[in-house]
Amino acid sequence: MTDPTSLAATTIAERVRSGAITARSVAEAHIARIQNLDGKVGAFTAVTRARALAEADAVDARRRAGAPLGALAGVPYAVKNLFDVEGLPTLAGSKINRDHPPASRDAFLIRKLKAADAVLLGALNMGEYAYDFTGENAHDGPSRNPHDLSRMTGGSSGGSGAAAAAGFAPVTLGSDTNGSIRVPASLCGLFGLKPTYGRLSKAGSFPFVGTLDHLGPLARSTADCAAVYDAMRGHDPEDPACRDLPAEPLMPHVNAGIGGLRIARATGYFDRMQTQAATEAVRTVAKVLGAAETEIPHVNEARAAAFLITMAEGGHLHLERLKARAADFDPDTRTRLMAGALLPASMIAMAQRIRRKYREAVLKLFDSVDVILAPATPTVAPPLGSKTFALDGQQVPVRANLGLFTQPFSFIGLPVMAVPVWTSASSLPIGVQVIAPPWREDIAIRVAGHLESAGIASAKVAALA
Amino acid sequence: MAPKELAAADAEKIIDAVAPILGLDIAPDDRPGVVLNLQIALRLARLAEGMDLADHDEAAPVFEA
Numbered sequence: 001m002t003d004p005t006s007l008a009a010t011t012i013a014e015r016v017r018s019g020a021i022t023a024r025s026v027a028e029a030h031i032a033r034i035q036n037l038d039g040k041v042g043a044f045t046a047v048t049r050a051r052a053l054a055e056a057d058a059v060d061a062r063r064r065a066g067a068p069l070g071a072l073a074g075v076p077y078a079v080k081n082l083f084d085v086e087g088l089p090t091l092a093g094s095k096i097n098r099d100h101p102p103a104s105r106d107a108f109l110i111r112k113l114k115a116a117d118a119v120l121l122g123a124l125n126m127g128e129y130a131y132d133f134t135g136e137n138a139h140d141g142p143s144r145n146p147h148d149l150s151r152m153t154g155g156s157s158g159g160s161g162a163a164a165a166a167g168f169a170p171v172t173l174g175s176d177t178n179g180s181i182r183v184p185a186s187l188c189g190l191f192g193l194k195p196t197y198g199r200l201s202k203a204g205s206f207p208f209v210g211t212l213d214h215l216g217p218l219a220r221s222t223a224d225c226a227a228v229y230d231a232m233r234g235h236d237p238e239d240p241a242c243r244d245l246p247a248e249p250l251m252p253h254v255n256a257g258i259g260g261l262r263i264a265r266a267t268g269y270f271d272r273m274q275t276q277a278a279t280e281a282v283r284t285v286a287k288v289l290g291a292a293e294t295e296i297p298h299v300n301e302a303r304a305a306a307f308l309i310t311m312a313e314g315g316h317l318h319l320e321r322l323k324a325r326a327a328d329f330d331p332d333t334r335t336r337l338m339a340g341a342l343l344p345a346s347m348i349a350m351a352q353r354i355r356r357k358y359r360e361a362v363l364k365l366f367d368s369v370d371v372i373l374a375p376a377t378p379t380v381a382p383p384l385g386s387k388t389f390a391l392d393g394q395q396v397p398v399r400a401n402l403g404l405f406t407q408p409f410s411f412i413g414l415p416v417m418a419v420p421v422w423t424s425a426s427s428l429p430i431g432v433q434v435i436a437p438p439w440r441e442d443i444a445i446r447v448a449g450h451l452e453s454a455g456i457a458s459a460k461v462a463a464l465a
Numbered sequence: 466m467a468p469k470e471l472a473a474a475d476a477e478k479i480i481d482a483v484a485p486i487l488g489l490d491i492a493p494d495d496r497p498g499v500v501l502n503l504q505i506a507l508r509l510a511r512l513a514e515g516m517d518l519a520d521h522d523e524a525a526p527v528f529e530a
Contacts, residue, residue, distance in 0.1 A: 211526050301516040304509035311506055323489055335498025338491055339506060342483045342499070347510045354516045355525035400505070 004029040006461050009075040009170040009224040013117075016074035019063065023056035023074030027119050030076045034121065034168045037464050042143045043162035045081050046088055047122040052076065055119045062117075070117030072231050079173040080157050081123035082130060083107040083215075084204040092206035093126040093156065095139045095328045096321055107204030108239070109173060109215060109232045116231035121169055124159030128330040130175055130208040131314055131337065132156040133183050133402035134382075138330035142384050145188060146462030147428055151381035154187035154402060156180040160218050161188035167461035171219040171228050175205060177212045178310060179376075179406025182418040185218050186376035186431025189420040190459050191448060192218045193225040196438050197413025198243040200229075201236030209313040210241065212306070212410060220459035222448040225417070226250035229441065245439065253442040254449040261443065263371040264294035269303075270374045273391045273404055277430045278375040281421035285432045286373055288456050289447065294369055299408050302358040305351035306411040307400075312348045315340025332399065359412040366437040371447055375405045376418045376431030409435050417444040419457035432457075471507035476500040 004012065004026045015021045031049055038044050059074050079085065082092040084103035091097045105111075110120065125143040127135060135158020136142040143158035145151040146166040153161040157174025161184030164172045174181040176194040185192025193216045200215050207213055217228040230251055235244040265286040271279075285291075315322075315337045322329070322338055329337070365372070378391055378401060388395040409416050415438070418431040434451075436443040451457040468475075480499060484491050491499055 298516060301513045304513040305516075307509050308506060308513065311502070319487065319489065323487075326490070326492065326495070331495075331498070335495050336502050338484075338489065338495065339499045339502030341487060341489060342479055342503065343506055347506070347513075349524065350510070350513060350516075350518065352524035352526060353518050353522045354513055357516060357518065357522050359525065 005033045005167040007170065008221050009072065009219065010227050012075050012170065013071060013073045016059065016063070017069050023059040023119060024053065026074050027052045027056040027076055030121055030169060037166060038168065040144065040149055040464065041146055041162050041166050042141050043124055043159040043166060043168055044078065044122050045091060045125050045140055045159070048085065048120055052119050052121050055114070059117050059119070070115060071227060072113060072116040072118035075118045075171065076121050076169050077113060077118050077171045077173065078121045078124050078163050078169045079110060080126050080160050080175055082126060082175060082206040083110060083123070083173060085110065085120065085123055088123055090206050091123070092130065093128040093137055096325050105204070108201040108236045112232045112234065113228070118231070124163055124172060126159055127156035128333040129318065130156040130177055130180055131333050133179065133399055135161065135184060136384065138332070144384065145381045146464060147189060148381065150383055151428070152187060152384055154184035154377065154381065157184050157218065160184060161190060164188065164190050164218050164220060165462050166464060171217050171224050173215060174218055176214045176216060176410055177208045178306060178410055179403035181216050181218060182376050182406045182416060182431060182433060183402050185418040185420065187381040189429030190218045190220060191222055191225050191420065192216065192418040193229055193441070194410060194416045195229065195441050196415045198241045199247060199441070200232055201239040201242045203236050203238035207317065209310050212310065214410065220461070222445060222452050223251065223254045226254050226445050248442065250441055250445045253445045255453065256446045256449070258289060258447055258450045261370045261447065262368065263289045263291040263373065263447070264369040265291045266296050266372050266374040267293045268295040269299040270405060274375055274378040275425070277380050277423045277425040278378055280423040280425050281430045282373055282375045282432050284421060284423070285451060285456060288451065288454055291373055294365060294372065296365060296372070296408070297361045298358050301354055302411050303404065303407045305354040306407045308343065308347050308351045311336060311340030312343045315343070355411060362412060363437070370436070370443055372435040374433045374435065376433045377402055378404055380426045380428035380430050405433065409433065414438060415441045415444050417448040419448050419451050420459050421457055469511055471504045473500050473504070476503040479503060
C-alpha cells in the first residue's frame with residue numbers, strides 16, 4: 001500500500017471517496033510523519049491533532065452513511081499561522097500575538113476547505129508579521145528546507161513551503177504580499193499560486209499591507225493548487241478587497257495545454273541580478289514553451305515603490321506595538337518597521353501614483369502577450385543565517401533581494417503560478433514565475449500543467465529520514 | 466538638488482525629529498538598524514523618482530463611496 005504522505009491531494013480525495021482508504025488513515029499517517037520528523041524541519045507551530053482526527057472521522061462516517069463528500073474529502077492541509085484557526089491565537093510569526101485570545105472562528109478560506117471536507121493538521125511557522133523572505137523566525141526558530149536542512153525555506157510562508165516539501169501535508173496555505181508564497185515555493189521546489197489581488201478572501205487572516213496582501217496555496221502539483229483554489233473561491237463581504245466576480249474553476253484547465261497562448265520571457269531587469277540556476281530554469285521553460293521576449297517598462301521604479309509602500313504601511317500597522325513592546329519584536333523586523341513609520345508621506349504618495357502608472361504599462365503589454373515568464377528567485381535556497389549573497393559580482397542583503405523578481409508582479413496584483421524546476425546548476429530546486437493578466441488564473445494554470453506534463457516542472461517529497 | 470544617498474548623520478536627524486512626534490522610543494541598540502533602513506528607503510525613493518509622473522497620474526487605491 002502506498003504511503004499516504006507521498007500522495008497528491010487529488011489522489012487522496014479520489015481514494016477516500018471510493019473507499020480505497022479512510023480519511024482517518026490518511027490523517028494518522030501525516031500526523032505520524034510530522035511527529036517523527038518535524039523536530040528537524042520546524043514547519044509547524046501547532047498540530048491540531050484532535051481536530052484533524054475528528055474532521056477525518058466525520059468524513060469517513062458520512063461516506064459510510066452514503067452521503068455525498070466534498071471535492072477535498074480527507075485531504076490533509078496546514079496553514080501559515082497568520083490564518084485564524086478556531087481555538088488558537090493567531091501568531092503571525094510573532095511573540096506579541098501569543099498574548100491574543102484564541103480565535104473564535106476559522107478564517108474564511110479554512111471554512112471553505114472544511115466545507116469541501118479537507119482536514120486541518122495545524123498552523124505553520126512563518127517570518128514575523130510576514131515581513132520576511134527567509135523563513136527564519138527569532139521566536140520559533142527557522143523553518144528548514146526539507147531538501148537541505150542547512151538551508152532556508154524562503155519566506156515569509158516558510159513553514160508552508162517546508163510542510164509541503166517534507167510530506168507533512170500535500171497542500172498548505174500561505175500569504176504573499178511581495179512574494180511570500182512564490183519565494184518559498186521556489187526554494188522548496190513546489191507549485192505556488194498567488195491569485196489575482198481581490199480574488200480570494202483575506203478575512204480572518206492577520207494583515208501586513210492590506211492593498212498588497214494575497215492568500216493562496218502551495219502544493220506538489222498544478223492540479224492540487226487548482227483543486228484547493230477551486231474549493232476556496234467565493235465572494236466574501238468581510239474582506240473589503242474581495243471582488244464579487246465570477247471565478248471559474250481551474251481544474252478543467254490543468255490539462256488544457258497551451259494552444260493559442262502567446263508567451264514571452266521578461267528580459268532586461270529580469271536578466272540581471274541572478275545566479276546560473278535562475279537563468280537556466282527560466283530559459284529552459286521559455287524554450288519548451290517557444291516563448292518570445294518582452295521587456296516590461298519601469299520595473300526598477302515599481303519594485304522600489306512596492307518596497308516603500310510595504311515599509312510605510314507595515315510601520316504604521318505595527319506602530320502601537322513598536323511603542324509598547326519593541327523588545328518583543330524580532331530584531332530584523334523591528335528596525336525595518338521603525339524606519340517605515342518614519343518615512344516622509346510624499347515618498348508614499350509617489351509610490352502609489354507609480355503603482356497606477358506601472359499597472360497601465362503592464363496591462364498594455366498584455367495586448368500582445370498572454371503569459372510572461374520570469375525567475376521566481378535570484379538563487380536556490382541560501383544557507384540558514386546568511387545575511388548577504390553575491391549577485392552580479394556584488395554582495396547584497398538576502399532579506400531584501402530574495403523578492404527582487406516577485407515584488408514587481410504582486411505590486412499590481414497579477415495572478416502568478418510559481419513552478420519548480422531542477423537544473424544542472426544545482427542539486428536544489430528553483431522556481432519560474434508564470435504570470436497572467438488580471439483574473440486569468442486559468443492561463444497560468446494551463447501553462448503550469450503543460451510544463452508539469454512535459455516533465456519540465458516537478459515537485460517531490462524530500463527523503464528526510 | 467536632493468542628495469542621492471542619505472548620510473547616516475541625516476538619518477539620525479530624521480529619527481530625532483520624527484520619532485518623538487510619533488511617540489516612538491528608539492533604543493540606542495536599534496538606531497544603527499533604523500539608520501540603515503532609512504538609507505535603503507531613500508535610495509529606493511531616488512530610484513522611484515525616475516518614473517516621471519505627470520499631474521494627472523493618480524494614486525492606485527481608489528476610494529469607493
